[in-house]
Amino acid sequence: MTAATGAAAPSSLCVFTRSWRSSGAGLFAQSLVDGLLAEGAQVTFVCPPVENARFERPRPGLRRIRPPRERTGRASRPAKIVASLARMIGGAIGVLRARATCREVIVTIPDPLLFAVPMLALLRLTGARILFVAHDPLPHAWALPARWRRWEIAAHGACYRLASAVVVLSEPSRERLLAAFPTLRVPVSVIDHGVFLMGDPVPVPGSGMLLAFGTVRSNKGVLAAIEGTAMATRDGQSVRLVIAGGPHRDEADYVARCRAAAQAAGDAVDLRLGYVEDAVLERLIAECDALLMPYDDFHSQSGVAILAASNARPIIATRAGGIATLIDEGMPAVVLPRPAGAGDVAEGIAAFMATPAAVWRARADDYRAVMMERRSWPAIARRYIALAQQVSHAASLPG
Template sequence: MRIALCNWRDLAHPEGGGAELYARMVAEGLVARGHEVTFLCAAHDNAPAEETLHGVRYLRAGSRTGVYGAARRAIRRLEAADGPFDVVVDVQNGLPFFAGWATSAPVVVLVHHVHREQWPVVFSAPVAAVGWGIESRVSPRVNRGRQYVAVSRSTKDELVAMGVDRDHVAIIHNGTQPPRPVSVGEADGPRLLVLGRVVKHKRIEHAVDVVTRLRDRHPGLRLRVVGDGWWRRELEDYVAARGAGEYVDLLGFVDEQTKHEELASADLLLVPSVKEGWGLSVVEAASHGVPAIGYRDAGGVSESIEDGATGVLVRDLDEMTSAVDGLLADPCRLTELGDNALAHSARFTWDETVRAWEQLLLHATWRQAPTAAGDHAHAVPPARLSPRPTLR
């Protein structure tokens, strides 16, 4: 197949995150299976306008808002020069590319999560109203009858609430890579970890509040924040205002080896985000036997965390604080959750994600009716006891 993939950013972008990793892993996996993939995304200073990486052709043009028109123009130009694409993937990160305006090829719309909560957090009220109107009203009408892909059942449910036909939404979860072997030394006390972009709607301040509240009850307790983003200065100011600089470490971007060392060193992963499509960091932590605590109403987090089995879902900051306190005080329960999380993480592989995408895209190129493939629950398998120490 000859495939165009339209994504707001690529993983080299300064604000690249889990959605960009998903797009890259799917693109590279499809190339490895013999397909041709052109990745259309915004321009940025970290990469050239055009390059080929791991077999994927990247074309970068346009700004944060200009990328949508630039991608459509690129599709028209590439099809005029080399013939039509077999299928186009339109990744709707709040706003769709409306790729169907540029091609007669089948269009598959990928949605990680619906942005109802993010629009007013990130933008002014007028801009948020327009953005939410396009996402919730215009896009479902323009893309009616097309194949959709969601990365979680919660995202699918939200798409259906916006008018998308339930039978047109397939679910293809994130994968996760096998954890790198790491050597972890003894720590001075328990560690909490937040992994992800430092942006406003991730609400990392909640994690700072948790560690601040519990320092006296758990000597040596620290919070490690791995990731960076446009909200870093505000987060630094918050840490300083709380007097938490001595026990909150803002590590910024780190390499893969360091990331895995931080994951393996943690006792708990905190996910205080407003919304996640799936919760890639949850499964990454689980692959090291580290359970997670997140908010019940944060979209896909309620699926990537199996409540009471691989972690804990809570309703608010007070409940998050209480859950952390209880697990740090109960090493046996913490180890049980970690063992369950490790077993659960093995179910989600990038090979399976790519295989599902290949089948779905072939289905689309044959111009068959949209499918709801992949809409099933993943039960947590029985855990096997792990020698992993709980509190370091």
């Protein structure tokens, strides 16, 4: 099922998320709210105070409900637990307050399953119609031990079954969700990921710098990226790889291997572990020639690939998940085999460097225009509005 377009806005929508960072999933929710407002929707946005003040400014049609944030940085474990509980309870109360004026509720990155499932059930009991955005149909890393795996999968399934419609960001995600939950009777729609803009686009500089951005984890092929870049430099390629992103909390051994490989690679690899501020990311995008993405075991749309395309950068990547859709549309890319080993990455880098920067620059600029037409946030918001109307219409039919 693909959401229709072209419908007028429903009277009021609620958007709920726990993610307050103005990057990744948090930026997704904040940008979606911007798009819905641009399309004339009345929006109640339930989310802790967000990182970027631009998204907190008053706007016509916006009602803001702000649960408290969790504690980050240096705080005692009890203080963090109390703050997280306050956020989860505040979020649930905020959504129920929003329900007084909103029947359609878009949920994207809710609280942990122990809180999310009861909250969704309570919302449905009030007559709410839930559009649940499944960024990943099944998690990259499980929260519970293996012996509890079937219960954790069942809890994810409960979230989907409590929805009036589920939204995924790519066709591979839709296929994976339906394979994991073959008895699911809730409609599943594919709605694209919107653009991520980092200031005015800067032409591909021809610097020889490649960027790997995002959480350092095994399914993103970071180790292959490091070893492949080191191999490419030994083969005479004038390239340097910058890796910027936080370590995955459940893959400490893998992150340690990446640290060791980066150290062994010397000047060829610059590993920067930690949260990346917007200003730093904007500078990295401007300085790089391409983003390196040897992903595997990946099914959703890639926010990193969207970031690259939105800011006129080509990619050296596999066709994992929704990246394949972008490549088929014409996104400039050197395609790596899947899975990609260090040798494949080195060959991909050599192929990229063999094409003049001016050619990549022209192709990236052309595809950015396609992205802005198809995946601007107002265009994405129209599809959510249309889906909300479909759900509302279906609920009004007899039987």
